Amino acid sequence: MSGSLSITSAMADPALLDLPWDLPLDAWPNDTIAALPKGISRHLVRFAHLSGHVAAVKETTSDMARGEYEMLRTLQRLEIPCVDPIAVIDGRTDADGEPLKPVLVTRHLKFSLPYRALFSQTLRPDTATRLVDALAVLLVRLHIVGFFWGDVSLSNTLFRRDAGAFAAYLVDAETGKLYSGGLSNGQRENDLEIARVNIAGELLDLEAGGRVADELDPVRISNGIVAAYRSLWTELTESESFSSAERWRINERVNRLNALGFDIEELAIKTDDAGTTVRIQPKVVDAGHHQRRLLRLTGLDAQENQARRLLNDLDSYRATYGKAEVDEEMAAHEWLVRVFEPVVRAIPVELRGKLEPAEVFHQMLEHRWYMAQEAGHDIPLAEAVTHYVNDVLRHRRDEATVIDPPTDAFTMPIDTIAPMTGAIPVADDEQDDWRLKV
Template sequence: MSGSLSITSALADSALLDLPWHLPLDAWPNESIASLPKGISRHLVRFAHLSGHVVAIKETTAEMAKREYDMLRRLQNLEIPCVEPVAFITNRSDEDLEPLNSVLVTRHLKFSLPYRALYSHTLRPDTATRLVDALAVLLVRVHMIGFFWGDVSLSNTLFRRDAGAFAAYLVDAETGQLYSGGLSNGQRENDLEIARVNIAGELMDLEAGGRVADELDPIRVSNGIVAAYRLLWKELTSSESFASTERWRIAERVDRLNDLGFDIEELSIKTDDAGTKVRIQPKVVDSGHHQRRLLRLTGLDAEENQARRLLNDLDSYRATYGEPDSDEEMVAHEWLVRVFEPVVRAIPVELRGKLERAEVFHQLLDHRWYMAQNQSRDIPLAEAVTSYVQDVLRHRRDEATVMNPPTGSITMPINVIGGATPDEDWKLKV
């Protein structure tokens, strides 16, 4: 290694020193490079192996590398879904002491997918719409903490499957800025317009390459982020007035926000002078209502929709086998030991890189429901697992390494367990 290399990192990982920083990124040897598909970037980005995991390395200026590293750390502390910053490295030089670009190093988000990898042959309209909806949720979240993104696009976002939908993660923060006093309406609208234009351009680019379905309209899909964003923003921030006899609407409002994945920190409730009208203004905290409940009850860390689905199955188990006054935590532990973990252990080792555990369980519930509908009978869990592994999971590509997963969209009713005895269902032997 040549020159006085400077590494700033939140991780004490000496393996950073073993990477060939004295070479331009495009000249790194194959043994250092991880072959993963990546999105479009204005900078050179490559994936590399580091201490048993994969990192993304982006060449940029020293100032931009430090700024983005600091910004990603701040966003992480604010619990915004984004890639994890590992290090920024400056003072690089080659063996002739010629200066090389500085780099930002981030951890590769396992099971994440750049939007261009979310199609097998053509991008379908429903998949494109779900991507845009996920990006709208992310944009609302960053705006609520006062973050102006400045370059909102599908290319600057990674997506993870989340129980039939997608969860969006911010990748590129080099143009972003945090404002302690929050964003003005003009700043939010500016970000929203940037998103609309960028998404339209990205989808038109796919269209020009013959990579979208004929019925996909890039303009309509890109306009969808505006509608989705405004609906969600209004639900989260607007006040509501109603008659004092309709107090049930307070609980209804809270339930709607919880269903969107947001918790309520406090409610401001005011009545008028006559005492006949009630006005409520919610103060919303960060999303993750179902994630936090699942984590608290079971220790499982899942995406929001996955958590909602697993909790539905847990609640069904509790209703079927729990006593009326049974402790929620004890039933959750029983469900984890007797249902979830046996399913996970039943997945052959060579197939465990296909999907995350929570996504496997969600898809298994869908598969079991389909089997029950087609055969007009209750399907024991063990039978459903065997069928799912052989007929579905074995034919998927590994998403741990992001290799062109299919884009099929499945919308299913909530799974309801019924009809099976504990011996045949909840005590699955592996």
């Protein structure tokens, strides 16, 4: 390295010094670069190997790099799903002493990809809808904490599989601003309109490249984020009035929010002077209800839908084995040791990059259910795991590096399921295996 390098980082990682900061980013050697798909970006972005993980390195200006670094750290403290900021590197110069652009370094989100890399050939309408729905949830969470994004798009988002749905993570915060007093309706509507227009443009671009199904309507899909956003925003923030004789509706509102994956830390409840009408409004709504419950009971950190599915299996375990009256934490520990951990340990080492453990467990449960439906009786856990590993997981591509197209329904190799169901195999250009038309 030449020149006086300035590194701003919240973590002390000496490996940062080993990267070739004296070279322009587009000239970094291949042994430094990690071959991962990238989304569309106005800046040059490269992935690099760093201390056993992968980091995204983005060339930008000094002010923008520092501003985005601090914003990402703030969003993390607010528990917003976003990439992990590692460092800002400034003062770079080449071998001749010529200045090079500052960079922002973030940790690559494992098991995630930009939306364009989720599809090998074509995008189906229901898959696009799930992506947009995930982005709507992320946008609502951002607006609740007072964050104006200013550049909402699929391209500025990373997606991870979440038990049949997707979880969205903010990956580009350089245009964002955080307002301590919250956002006005106009600011929220502005962000929502930006999202609608950008998503339509991104899907039209895919359509022009022949990468969407014929029945996919980019405008209709993009308009869907408006409806999804407003529905969720209303449920999370709107006040509700009812008769004092209907106080059960307070618990009903809380239960609805919990079902959506949100907790209420504070609830404003007011009655009128006559005591006949009650008005309630959630004041502090936090996402991750099922995540927090699973983490508290088992120590497992999963996506929200994955956590919901694992908790359902835990509750089923308690009911099946007469543990309903046992302390919940004790029963959860027993389930963890006897059910979840044996499944994870049964995955061969060479296959553990295929999916996250929680997603593997979710898909194994789906696989076990299909086997039981066909057999007409319950399938032992060990048998289901062996069948799933050999006939499903082994044939997937590694999601730690490359995520294959998301499945709308549970899939398994055709030679396994066709004899069981009498299904007709239909070639699917969107993925390596087959879909089934039943």
